[in-house]
Amino acid sequence: MQNTPPEQTPPCHCHGGFIAEHDHGPCVNHALERAATLCRERGVRLTPQRLRVLELVWRSSRPLQAYALLEELRVQQPTTAAPIVYRALDFLIQQGLVHRIESQNSYAACRHPDAVHDGQFLLCTHCGRAVELESRPVSEQVRAAAEGVGFEVSQQTLEVHGLCPRCQGGPQHG
Amino acid sequence: MQNTPPEQTPPCHCHGGFIAEHDHGPCVNHALERAATLCRERGVRLTPQRLRVLELVWRSSRPLQAYALLEELRVQQPTTAAPIVYRALDFLIQQGLVHRIESQNSYAACRHPDAVHDGQFLLCTHCGRAVELESRPVSEQVRAAAEGVGFEVSQQTLEVHGLCPRCQGGPQHG
DNA sequence: CATCGACTGTTATATTGTAACATATAACTC
DNA sequence: GAGTTATATGTTACAATATAACAGTCGATG
Incomplete structure (x- = not known):
């Protein structure tokens, strides 16, 4: 398990492969900024709710299910209901920022959303x-x-x- | 409905491709017989319930969902409940006789169950x-x-x- | 014929996802 | 900026998909 050189590489190893644990925070931040840019360029709105869902999906080390996301959203906003999550996911999937894992009813962050x-x-x-x-x-x-x-x-x-x-x-x- | 397939060619076009309508009955019968043989060889039990579900899946021109299957089973046996269907499907999938279409929560007959x-x-x-x-x-x-x-x-x-x-x-x- | 394991019947419930409608917010036009 | 439209959110209710749990039944096997 050798380290990859830091120069010219994307901001973290997240961009490919099953990798060792690392400080994931910077990767998440970078991904969220990139998502914001993409949405701005496309003229679509990455609202706070959608951003929050995207962040949760990115922070997770494995795909999340909709109701798991819902629970996390409820930590900050206990009245949040299912449609909130599904709408955010619909948007994120449409924009190619999240993929749905069909065989698990779960949702994973897209590691390279630039190209469809x-x-x-x-x-x-x-x-x-x-x-x-x-x-x-x-x-x-x-x-x-x-x-x-x-x-x-x-x-x-x-x-x-x-x-x-x-x-x-x-x-x-x- | 012959006892043994008389030649080596498959009995209908079902075995590949998007094809024109045809009399599907013989294909179904052949498939069910083949399934029975396979199960016998494997020492597993293709019970009437399982056989019935397999037949329904085969007869359908497109993948069926579990509750659609349930409705069809209820035509003959109105008390049938969901677990019956799911258990039969579990078995058939395990035996490679049916595939699950993940993106549609539906189930389709396997056209060539001989080889996994x-x-x-x-x-x-x-x-x-x-x-x-x-x-x-x-x-x-x-x-x-x-x-x-x-x-x-x-x-x-x-x-x-x-x-x-x-x-x-x-x-x-x- | 007893017993063990697999299959079935049944009820209840868990999980996943949407419909529908009211309200709020952003964006656009004049 | 006021009015208007489109989009997004809040909320309730419910639909659709799937499983847990347990009792009963059937079939093979010693």
Whole structure:
């Protein structure tokens, strides 16, 4: 587990791979600023509620479910109800800032929201962490295979279950 | 409804592609017989309930949701309750006879249950039909990409949304 | 025929997600 | 800035999806 050189790399290792623990705060802040910029550029409104949900999703080490988010929102605002969460998630998903993990009814922050891309996740069945794969070749091959049978692709989702590097070969918990 | 498949070709076009309507009955019967054989070989019990659910899933031209299945079961047995359906589906999925479509909370018959394989579906957003892709190269490439980041794959699901050949280029309904 | 394990029947409830409508806030126009 | 429109939020109620728990039944096996 070697360190990656800090120069020219994104502000944290979050941008790829199953990684060791680290101070996640700066990554979150950077992501939120980036999201704000993107929304400004797109002329859509990243309201405080939406920002708050995005922050919670980013802070979590694994995908969150809607009602877990709801509970967290209720810490500060006990009257918050389900539609608040779902509306915020709808918006964030539309903007490509959050992905929905279909097989878990959960929601994960998108690590590279700049370019629209397909949802591709590696989901560790042991520690519950999720990592975005974002393999362009896979996307392309899927598209080619679909077009090969005359299917016009608009969206694809890939969810891969298994064991992340840290959870392989031992009973220790991640 | 013959006792044994007389030749080596599959009995209908169901085995691949978005296809024209046809008499689906023989395909269903063949599939159910094949399922019975597989279960016998595996030493597991394809009970009447399970067989009934499998038949309903096969008869449907598109994936069915659990409560839709429940309604159909209730036609013959009005007291049937949700757990019946979910237990049957659990079994059928375990045996690879049915796939769950995660993005739709729905269930589709597996067209080639002989060999265990990954769930890969083309889902038409217009007519609602689903077709299994079953592209081995895609599976392999996904596995390779995952292993490339040290992830040990146990299961993968791919769901591709878009327009099937029949639903492209026109407002007519499929 | 006793017993053990698997399957089914049933009730109740948990979890996940939306409809609908009232209110509030932002953005736009004059 | 007042009026107007569109968008976002607050709130209640409920729909849709899924499971827990336990009692009863059936089937194989010794």
